[in-house]
Amino acid sequence: MTLLPTAPDPVTDTDIGRAALPRTRLWVPRHVQVTRSASELPHGQRIIARCEAAGIDDIEVLSGDRLTGLRGGDERETYARAKATLAVVVSPPSKRRLVPIPPSADWRLDLAEGCPAHCQYCYLAGSLGGPPVTRVFANLPEILAGMDGYVGAGAVTSGTDERGHEGTTFEASCYTDPLGIEHLTGSLSEAISHIGTHSFAGPVQLRATTKFAGVGPLLDLPHGGRTRIRVSVNSAAVSRRFEGGTDRVAARLHALGSLARAGYPVGLTIAPIMPLDDWRAEYGALLDAAAAELAGVPDLDLTAECITHRFTPGSKQVLESWYPRTRLEMDPDERTRKHGRYGSVKYVYPVAVMREMRAWFDDALAERLPAARTLYWT
Numbered sequence: 001m002t003l004l005p006t007a008p009d010p011v012t013d014t015d016i017g018r019a020a021l022p023r024t025r026l027w028v029p030r031h032v033q034v035t036r037s038a039s040e041l042p043h044g045q046r047i048i049a050r051c052e053a054a055g056i057d058d059i060e061v062l063s064g065d066r067l068t069g070l071r072g073g074d075e076r077e078t079y080a081r082a083k084a085t086l087a088v089v090v091s092p093p094s095k096r097r098l099v100p101i102p103p104s105a106d107w108r109l110d111l112a113e114g115c116p117a118h119c120q121y122c123y124l125a126g127s128l129g130g131p132p133v134t135r136v137f138a139n140l141p142e143i144l145a146g147m148d149g150y151v152g153a154g155a156v157t158s159g160t161d162e163r164g165h166e167g168t169t170f171e172a173s174c175y176t177d178p179l180g181i182e183h184l185t186g187s188l189s190e191a192i193s194h195i196g197t198h199s200f201a202g203p204v205q206l207r208a209t210t211k212f213a214g215v216g217p218l219l220d221l222p223h224g225g226r227t228r229i230r231v232s233v234n235s236a237a238v239s240r241r242f243e244g245g246t247d248r249v250a251a252r253l254h255a256l257g258s259l260a261r262a263g264y265p266v267g268l269t270i271a272p273i274m275p276l277d278d279w280r281a282e283y284g285a286l287l288d289a290a291a292a293e294l295a296g297v298p299d300l301d302l303t304a305e306c307i308t309h310r311f312t313p314g315s316k317q318v319l320e321s322w323y324p325r326t327r328l329e330m331d332p333d334e335r336t337r338k339h340g341r342y343g344s345v346k347y348v349y350p351v352a353v354m355r356e357m358r359a360w361f362d363d364a365l366a367e368r369l370p371a372a373r374t375l376y377w378t
Contacts, residue, residue, distance in 0.1 A: 024213040024255075025247050026183050027116040029134070030084040031058045035065040037138075038088045043187075044138030047088050050184050065090070070131040075321040082131035083116065086184060091137035096146050098170075103376040104305070105171035105207050106154020111143065111187045112136040112176040117211055118244030120326045121272055124175060126315035132322075134176070136185045144194045152202045163375065166228075167203025170195075179210035179229075180246075182217060189217050196224035209269045211243065213251035219262040230267030230305065231256045233290070235282035238274050242328055249286065257293035260300055268372065271307035273357060274329075275349070280360060287368040294369075304372045306361050310335075310348045 032051050038044040039061045051059055062068065067087050072078040091110065098107040114134035115124060124132065137143060147170060157163040172178055178188040188208065195206045209230040218229070231252040233239075239249050247255075260266045268290060270283070294300060311319070316330045335347035348354065358377050365372055 024251055025245075026054075026214065027180060027245070028054055028056060029086040029116070029184075030056075031081070032056055032060065032086045032088065033067050034059065034061045034088040034138075035067070035090065036062055037065050037090045039138075041090070041138045043140045043190075044088050047136060047138065047185050050186065051086070054184060067133070070133055076324070078131050079322045082133040083118065085133045086181070087133050087135045088138050089135050090139050091143055095137075096143060098146070098150050100154070100156050101171045101174050102156045103378060104156075104174070105169035106156045106158050107150050107168070107170050108174045109143070109147065109170040109172050109191075109206070110137070110175055111140065111172050111178050111191060112181060112185065114175070115177045116180050117177060117246045119211075119246070120242040120244070120319065120323045120328050121309060121311070122315075122319065122322075125318040125322065126312055128175060134181060136181060136187060140187055140190055144191060144198075147195075147204070148200065151200050151204055165203075166205045167226075168200075169205045169207055172206055172208040173210065177210050177212060178208050179214060179218075180212045183214060186217075189221055192218060192221050192223050192227045195226050196222045205265075209267070211246040211252060213247040213255035215255040215259055218264075219258060223262075223264060225263060225265060225301075228265040228267055228301075228303065229256075229259050230269045230303070232269040232271055233286060234270065234272070235274070235276065235279060235286055237276045237279070237282055238272075242326075250289070253289055253293045256290070257297070260294055260297040260302070265301040265303075266294075267303035267305065267375075268369075269305045269307065270361070271305070272309035273306060273361075274309045275353060275357060279357075283361070284364060284368070287364055291368050294371075300371050302369065302372045304365055304369070304374045306358070306374065306377045308349055308354065308357065308378065310346050312344065312346045 034044060034048060048059060070082050072081050095110055098109060100106060101108040112135060113128060114132055116134055151168045154168045157166055157169045182188045191206060195204060204226055206227040209232050211232045233249050233252055256266050311330050332347050336350050338346050338348055340346060365374060
């Protein structure tokens, strides 16, 4: 995997509050596979052209619709090859039947699946089957056209006192980071423009969160205030240790300010919260830096989502195969065991720790970012 800087001045330390021109990163995969059906669609052809313009030499248009050669000799080899591969495919009908995605949004809208980053706590581990290749969907117009049938039918945010004003909400970053691949796909820009200008049967909002900062292509789009971009941020300790292949937090916050000044509703996704080291001071510095970036934004529309670290038996197994030397704490004996739907098990922090962290974040957000509406704590 290659990461290319898009600005000449690098951020040279991990101090979130440092006033420097942030550097952004562009992922350049080593391999691109395009299925036959995807290669026949206009959006698929545009993605191929973008990959060629990025200087990618290994672009293979397959004779059929099945990806090949993604597995290596062991899990690490498979991980490395898959993470260096972009696959351009057609989203099947099953993916276009939208499902609720609580607590974020009424509906999950997948523009892609997989992510080029190397976060050692990756939410996708155990959620997506097979090698962790990044798949982008070439039938984007078909995906966007399908939104109409879901407007007014949501039950997660629609109809609630707290968030009903957002309209029907669609989450585009459940299984991907759409900004991290935007320079190769253009899919997020096309979705924002479509949703900003399309005549829907009722109010709508597209939601996307990112650990990348290359927001330049989004700033002049006709978003109509219908897309909320959130940046996923964390303490210096968490970001430094566990968020490989992402833009620095300082760059993400700078991007958030740029989006807010371009009229976008914006948000902070503080995740996954971990009580490491001097966590109060570090998360306080994070919130102070966010407040500084957003200072003076007229009519600021800002939300906050707070998500603590958790893992499942399946994700623990996958992550430890991907990152065998990780220092990420995933000890079931140190956690509280919770049961979800369909008998699923996850491990979260003990009740006393959760209560202490939540109380601190409630107070810190109110003090440092009084304009922010906290959507949920989990």
